[in-house]
Amino acid sequence: MGENGQPQNTAQTDPVVSKPVTRAGMEIASPPEGSADTAAVDRRSFIKWLAVGWSAFAAVAAGYGALVMRFFFPNVLFEPKQSFRAGFPEEYEMDKVSERFKGKHGVWIIRDSEKIYALSTVCTHLGCTPNWLENDNKFKCPCHGSGFYKTGINFEGPAPRPLERFKVSLDDGGQIVVDKSKKFQQEKGEWSDPESYLVV
């Protein structure tokens, strides 16, 4: 607005006036040709440096993002070890399900007439922990009713496959070692693997 509150469109009304006039009536000072300001940054190099700047920013931001992701994977877990000693084979009664390591390690240790095997306590339906029902001679999951035989084979409820077995071996002192990092699945035919059971 001009002093009298009217736009001063002198450039339009008077073609003789060629200098651009702002609405405030102030002249725009055009820099002299070839001055240092215009020579230093032309359009091409401006866009180039813009691209370099944003690329650097994006790279740093992505780096921070990756670091934050890594932050969620701790180097030390305060959980029971994947591998543990489970005592001597003689400690396990024939045809009994031992719940000794159910709470701490999530493993049932079962001895039948010819072998000892370690069964995972994680239901293959949605991951709850079934209960061993001695009288019914089966594992029964309280969440959705899946049932498993003592062998781990599923026979009722929504569980799609048998319970998993873990690697069992004997250490130098004759103790059973259960290694949960190696699992054996019946539906893949892995229960015949000699590492999945101990002959007694």
Added chain:
Amino acid sequence: MADQTDETKGILKRISETPVWESVFRTGIPRNRRQRMMVILNNVFLHLHPVRLPKHGIKLKYTWCMGGLSFFIFLALTVTGILLMFYYRPTVEYAYGDIIDLKEQVPLGIMREIHRWGAHLMVIAVWLHMFRVFMTGAYKSPREFNWMVGVVLLVLTMLLSFTGYLLPWDQLAIWAITVGSNMAGATPLVGTSGPGSSLLAIGDVNFVTPSSDARFALIGGRFIGEAALLRFYVLHCIGLPFVIMIFMIVHFWRVRKDGGISSPL
């Protein structure tokens, strides 16, 4: 100002002419249309509202007020949630006992119940809001973008409900979250039991293991334990509310910008 009429002015009138009052309430008493608009525009809280509404916009039988109720319940949950945080400790040792104490020992033990029932209510209100928007066709152009923002808000509401579910640390909570978080293990590529999890491997070294997959990132361990409780607590109290508030700001803003509530376009 100080003239003989001072004697006849009411106390409220005199207060409303003090410099303190005028510095807080810029517009003065609204006496015409323009001043009524200025009252709304000049107040940071009121300016979230439109300066005027079409009459049909406040018809309950059309909007059910479910969007507004969702936000109101969210505010109630924020207040009660902050109060609960003064007593609740997210550790395996204390969590369950603190929840019992909140009910039986802490004054106004109903606070935890309000938070719990409010959480159920908010989920219901958000679903009904979505149902109403769908049935009235309010997702159509130019409101498609806000529908998408609303879908994100729905998911965030579900996640708030899910993370809050673990915090009582009873059997129901632990096993519900065990079941729920196992779904993260079925994420394509980055979940151990998901499709394509064996693709991310170099030679024999598999990068997607139970100790490094999406499920692990969520619960901070191989099973629901101390780390999961803490992660869910932080997500429930800080992380998700922060994100949902950003999306709510966009949502409410776009309601206004896309034509206001329930106006036909």
